[in-house]
Amino acid sequence: MNSGSPRAAVPPPPPHLPQRAQFPNSLRTQRAPVARRPSCQATLEASAAPHSDHSAPPRRPEQPCAGASCKWEQEYVTGLLTLDCQCRPDLALNVGHSSDAIRQTPACPECPRRHGDRRCGPGLGRAEPSAFAAATDSGRMRSSLTPWGSPVSRDHIISSFPKWYTPDACLQLKENFHRQVSAACQLRNTGTVGLKLSKVVVVGDLYVGKTSLIHRFCKNVFDRDYKATIGVDFEIERFEIAGIPYSLQIWDTAGQEKFKCIASAYYRGAQVIITAFDLTDVQTLEHTRQWLEDALRENEAGSCFIFLVGTKKDLLSGAACEQAEAEAVHLANEMQAEYWSVSAKTGENVKAFFSRVAALAFEQSILQDLERRNSARLQVGDGNLIRMASPPETQENKMPSSLGCC
Numbered sequence: 001m002n003s004g005s006p007r008a009a010v011p012p013p014p015p016h017l018p019q020r021a022q023f024p025n026s027l028r029t030q031r032a033p034v035a036r037r038p039s040c041q042a043t044l045e046a047s048a049a050p051h052s053d054h055s056a057p058p059r060r061p062e063q064p065c066a067g068a069s070c071k072w073e074q075e076y077v078t079g080l081l082t083l084d085c086q087c088r089p090d091l092a093l094n095v096g097h098s099s100d101a102i103r104q105t106p107a108c109p110e111c112p113r114r115h116g117d118r119r120c121g122p123g124l125g126r127a128e129p130s131a132f133a134a135a136t137d138s139g140r141m142r143s144s145l146t147p148w149g150s151p152v153s154r155d156h157i158i159s160s161f162p163k164w165y166t167p168d169a170c171l172q173l174k175e176n177f178h179r180q181v182s183a184a185c186q187l188r189n190t191g192t193v194g195l196k197l198s199k200v201v202v203v204g205d206l207y208v209g210k211t212s213l214i215h216r217f218c219k220n221v222f223d224r225d226y227k228a229t230i231g232v233d234f235e236i237e238r239f240e241i242a243g244i245p246y247s248l249q250i251w252d253t254a255g256q257e258k259f260k261c262i263a264s265a266y267y268r269g270a271q272v273i274i275t276a277f278d279l280t281d282v283q284t285l286e287h288t289r290q291w292l293e294d295a296l297r298e299n300e301a302g303s304c305f306i307f308l309v310g311t312k313k314d315l316l317s318g319a320a321c322e323q324a325e326a327e328a329v330h331l332a333n334e335m336q337a338e339y340w341s342v343s344a345k346t347g348e349n350v351k352a353f354f355s356r357v358a359a360l361a362f363e364q365s366i367l368q369d370l371e372r373r374n375s376a377r378l379q380v381g382d383g384n385l386i387r388m389a390s391p392p393e394t395q396e397n398k399m400p401s402s403l404g405c406c
């Protein structure tokens with residue numbers, strides 16, 4: 001542990017330190033795409049939308065899919081398992097590559113009870129059919145909110161807007177969800193947002209505790225032994241926010257300089273960038289500027305929420321902690337980031353922090369979706385553009401670019 005003096009700028013790892021047996025996803029999950037499945041007669045649930053017209057009323061249960069082309073396909077794209085349902089294209093979902101994700105992933109939600117049928121279900125191209133069958137048979141698969149696996153754990157259910165850590169460095173001071181977001185969630189009118197993932201990238205010097213933070217949140221474990229991350233890794237965490245299912249895909253990147261080129265290839269498409277530093281090592285705080293710059297270079301300006309997170313809070317107390325936090329808050333304001341202090345060891349603030357991340361990302365996704373739908377209402381009639389009624393922009397319903405993103 002670096003309990004005392006600050007470490008040199010991104011030093012090479014001591015040779016005796018073990019390395020985490022991890023590989024970049026692109027390497028780790030390189031496998032041949034799973035063969036596309038033939039068609040099947042899908043059985044629809046009452047909640048399922050019709051084949052092509054998703055605005056029409058749902059069909060009765062057990063009614064065969066009219067298109068008879070239900071395909072729930074798996075593809076590995078850059079290491080990510082993507083599920084694509086041709087009956088319900090709106091249900092396309094990236095579920096990750098880990099064995100957990102595969103195990104929890106049902107076949108096509110249109111025909112979940114046909115898992116024993118090789119024409120449609122996990123029997124074909126499925127990594128672990130028995131695990132799937134067990135989960136399905138136990139009834140866990142058909143939660144109304146989480147058709148993808150086991151129910152969302154209670155502490156991942158967010159009903160009110162999570163609070164900031166300090167008002168001196170926070171992205172938004174408001175205490176409630178955006179009015180339009182609340183209304184859309186109440187009406188279950190969130191488009192495809194509830195079925196999508198937001199990408200979160202965690203960056204920072206080696207040894208600051210990025211992996212420990214993620215593991216504390218996703219697995220509720222803490223490992224005192226240091227094992228350097230090689231390349232990247234990721235976890236997927238499912239939430240239920242304002243009644244809508246939502247997932248975060250949390251990317252853990254290596255802090256070691258020699259893996260930077262691998263890790264930076266995964267920065268693109270981030271909705272949230274978390275720059276982590278060690279509260280006991282001021283140099284790691286200084287380096288966060290560079291980490292952020294690198295991550296932002298791969299993303300569109302104004303498209304990411306930025307967080308600055310001080311780790312290992314348990315190692316500091318009193319004046320030392322206050323001073324470290326004051327410096328961090330100052331830098332967070334310069335970076336237009338929200339500041340949090342956490343401890344992966346004790347778990348302090350870890351859940352609250354990720355709840356805040358999830359809520360902000362979720363709200364932004366819904367607002368963007370609503371904005372897209374408003375734009376789609378532009379209609380051409382007799383050569384004239386007719387703009388359908390959209391609410392006037394007020395301080396409260398400003399669009400996502402002004403939600404406090406970078």
Ligand SMILES: Nc1nc2c(ncn2[C@@H]2O[C@H](COP(=O)(O)OP(=O)(O)OP(=O)(O)O)[C@@H](O)[C@H]2O)c(=O)[nH]1
Pocket residue numbers: 204205206207208209210211212213223224225226227228229230253254255256311312313314315342343344345346
């Ligand atoms: N006391 C204490 N130790 C921590 C905490 N978080 C992490 N550590 C320790 O710090 C060391 C480094 O943690 P990691 O999570 O592996 O660091 P990392 O940032 O992922 O490192 P790289 O993978 O090399 O980038 C480990 O020995 C952890 O046990 C914390 O909150 N408190």
